Amino acid sequence: MDIEKGLLIVLSGPSGVGKGTVRRAIFEDPDTDFEYSISMTTRNKREGEVDGVDYFFKSREEFETLIEQDAFIEYAEYVGNYYGTPVQYVKDTMERGKDVFLEIEVEGAKQVRKKFPEALFIFLAPPTLEHLEERLIGRGTESQEVINHRISEARKEVEMMNLYDYVVINDEVMDAKEKVQMIVEAEHLKRERVEARFRKMILEAK
Numbered sequence: 001m002d003i004e005k006g007l008l009i010v011l012s013g014p015s016g017v018g019k020g021t022v023r024r025a026i027f028e029d030p031d032t033d034f035e036y037s038i039s040m041t042t043r044n045k046r047e048g049e050v051d052g053v054d055y056f057f058k059s060r061e062e063f064e065t066l067i068e069q070d071a072f073i074e075y076a077e078y079v080g081n082y083y084g085t086p087v088q089y090v091k092d093t094m095e096r097g098k099d100v101f102l103e104i105e106v107e108g109a110k111q112v113r114k115k116f117p118e119a120l121f122i123f124l125a126p127p128t129l130e131h132l133e134e135r136l137i138g139r140g141t142e143s144q145e146v147i148n149h150r151i152s153e154a155r156k157e158v159e160m161m162n163l164y165d166y167v168v169i170n171d172e173v174m175d176a177k178e179k180v181q182m183i184v185e186a187e188h189l190k191r192e193r194v195e196a197r198f199r200k201m202i203l204e205a206k
């Protein structure tokens with residue numbers, strides 16, 4: 001898949017750290033110039049969630065058919081449900097030269113790293129695991145059993161943060177939002193400079 005034109009931005013981290021909250025703050029900012037890839041999931045819709053806005057909600061059968069059709073850039077089974085990034089939207093958007101923002105869990109991010117090592121990987125970390133549990137309980141969307149399962153996954157996920165390009169601690173939402181935006185901006189500048197130097201080298205070699 002040729003996705004050379006835009007930048008693929010991956011925001012990952014444990015459940016409850018605030019990925020969705022930080023992402024919403026980024027997309028509420030009128031200066032944001034990238035697009036959000038809406039994932040597919042087999043999880044039940046939460047109160048207030050809208051199909052096609054928060055997720056594309058699918059049955060397990062539908063999701064498994066899509067896996068067979070190679071319709072995902074990455075997918076993972078997380079705490080009993082499938083989650084995946086649809087390939088077509090990402091491909092089309094990046095070919096238009098737009099950056100695409102993925103908000104996914106750690107196993108999926110590992111798959112994206114293998115397929116697209118040139119993507120930008122940001123790990124959103126909680127100040128402490130206690131904060132994480134408090135946030136999951138405070139959100140009030142999962143049973144205590146599911147929260148416990150998510151926390152036990154989180155213990156393993158935070159071990160993976162050293163595999164990311166950047167780690168942002170989500171202490172204050174607006175600070176984390178600005179840090180993510182600055183990282184993306186810096187990445188663009190870096191890539192533009194490398195490209196300019198490369199072009200210069202080619203011209204000099206002619």
Ligand SMILES: Nc1ncnc2c1ncn2[C@@H]1O[C@H](COP(=O)(O)OP(=O)(O)OP(=O)(O)O)[C@@H](O)[C@H]1O
Nearest residue numbers: 015016017018019020021135138139170171172173
């Ligand atoms: N910096 C923060 N300080 C305090 N509370 C926060 C902060 N960021 C997010 N929260 C709260 O923590 C809860 C979890 O946030 P959010 O749903 O954004 O997490 P998430 O990482 O997207 O979770 P999931 O991976 O399960 O989708 C929410 O109730 C949110 O309001």
Ligand SMILES: Nc1nc2c(ncn2[C@@H]2O[C@H](COP(=O)(O)O)[C@@H](O)[C@H]2O)c(=O)[nH]1
Nearest residue numbers: 015039040075076083084085103104105108
């Ligand atoms: N690997 C993927 N993970 C995804 C995707 N979309 C969301 N997620 C992550 O799943 C967990 C649980 O989400 P929740 O909405 O049930 O709380 C969380 O970490 C999400 O970021 C995806 O396409 N692929």
